[in-house]
Amino acid sequence: MRPEDAFGKVLRDLRVKSGLSQEKLALEANLDRTFISLLERGLRQPSLVTILEISKILKVPAAHLVELAEAEMKK
Amino acid sequence: MRPEDAFGKVLRDLRVKSGLSQEKLALEANLDRTFISLLERGLRQPSLVTILEISKILKVPAAHLVELAEAEMKK
């Protein structure tokens, strides 16, 4: 899949799996709800600090998040 | 250590270890030499795509790079 879409897909999967709305995730990660929406649709790419924030809320190591994204890219 | 400095330290360690100059790394990763300098000194934070580019050149998985950075932060 397109590299730009990989992180977004992983993010959405994990977020839904953990039963959070975009709004709740955004709130806890100190990010904007519309930005989460952009990320999930591959219209924005995260910075390292954003990845760290999000991983903290989703309770997965940031490294694992990146690992999943890399795996998606190869599909 | 300060979170802003973590990635830079990891980057410098791995780059030196693989015998590359900032300039050579920058060239191969399609980045600017001055930007690598800023990254290593913690004056700039990388985006995900930057991390992916760099990891490709340094021949370590991006996830491992992030893992090392996270570990540094806890020191």
Next chain:
DNA sequence: CTGTAGACTCAGGTCGACT
């Protein structure tokens, strides 16, 4: 609950020149 759009701020990233 999510997508979208516009307008905005600031950090990421480039470039050239000098130390």
Next chain:
DNA sequence: TAGTCGACCTGAGTCTACA
């Protein structure tokens, strides 16, 4: 070889509002 400075441009991230 690496640091720095200044000017510059793009893209990350916010906010308000509406479908």
